[in-house]
Amino acid sequence: MEYLRELKATSRVTYREMARRTGPKPYYCGASTLSQAVTGSRLPRLQVVEAYARAVGDRADHQARQHRVGRARQLWKAAAIEEARPLRTDQGRRLRQIRTPEALGQGLARLRARVGQPSLREIERETAARGHRVPRSTCRLILAGCVLPTSEQLTVLLYAFAVTEAASMGWRIALSRIATSRDPAPTWPGGCVCPDGDPAVNAFLERRDRDERIKRKTGQLRQDEDYDAWLEVRAARAFYRRRWDYLDEDELDQFAQSG
Structure with missing residues (x-):
């Protein structure tokens, strides 16, 4: 946040003017959003940091603007990794111990932290590039353990979290184990079975x-x-x-x- 404050002090541009410079949606950021990005109360989104870096300084100097955006992105990723350090250092459950959607979501959240805590929008873009887009709302529910991902969703999420093909097999087995426990195959007890009431x-x-x-x-x-x-x-x-x-x-x- 210090870097952003330095850029603001050097350029002497108001937040209202910076908001106007961010451009139309989806790149537009309001003045209050830009001002809260440097308070240090919480880590802002990467899109806000990039918009902040583009809006300050000389708009005609494209090389300097690219340098500001690149530097701001680099510092933001370092801050995101530091913020996610508790998740990265916690080993969590082993794959064979993952038996609930909540445990699966926690494991995927740790994988997300290890690659720099990418935003949900970045995850959505990455999964779409892999051929199966996972919307931000769905990704949030999966990471929170509220819903169980499909096999295709889990595959592209593992790609987005830089999991190798060999390591992803254990995650697929864990997903299959959870799905089987939630919807087990019908079993018949010993002896004669009365067909009355069977839909077929x-x-x-x-x-x-x-x-x-x-x-x-x-x-x-x-x-x-x-x-x-x-x-x-x-x-x-x-x-x-x-x-x-x-x-x-x-x-x-x-x-x-x-x-």
């Missing part, structure tokens, strides 16, 4: 009854009374076919003469 069984029975009603209306299926008579006819025919097995030779000759 109920759907099959309803479909069968519907098809039966349609076939009855269109004449493709016998009515109940006709069906009983048809069964009796079939039984009688089967009986007469079986009679030949029980007739002796005299009965067969008599049956042939009568015919």
Whole structure:
């Protein structure tokens, strides 16, 4: 913050004028935002620091402006790393101990701190460049442990946090372990399983009854009374076919003469 205050004192430009120089959105920063950036109460966002460095000094000297922005960005990253030192020195849980979304979010927050605590906007741009954009609001929820990232989101976040391909495998295993524990595969106890109440069984029975009603209306299926008579006819025919097995030779000759 000392560097920004020195630039402000050297240029002697008011905060209102600096705000006008920051340009239109999304680069615009208000006068109050610029003034709070040098109070030292908290680390300002990188976009505010860059806008501050661009707004002070001679606007026509592009080389000097690039030098100011580069120097301000370098100092901001050093301050961000120092602010995140507690997270960087804390080893946290091992990957095999990560079993909840909260623990996964804490682990990803430590990875973010180790690469200089990039802003959510920078993470969004980096993940979009990797082919799967993670919005800032979603990234905030993931790091806070409120939501579980998808496999694609976790992959691009690990890329943004400079995690190697070999090391990312452990994080994918941890994500799979958490997802499995939250939505386990159905298991059946031993013994007979009653299908009553199973959605698939109920759907099959309803479909069968519907098809039966349609076939009855269109004449493709016998009515109940006709069906009983048809069964009796079939039984009688089967009986007469079986009679030949029980007739002796005299009965067969008599049956042939009568015919």
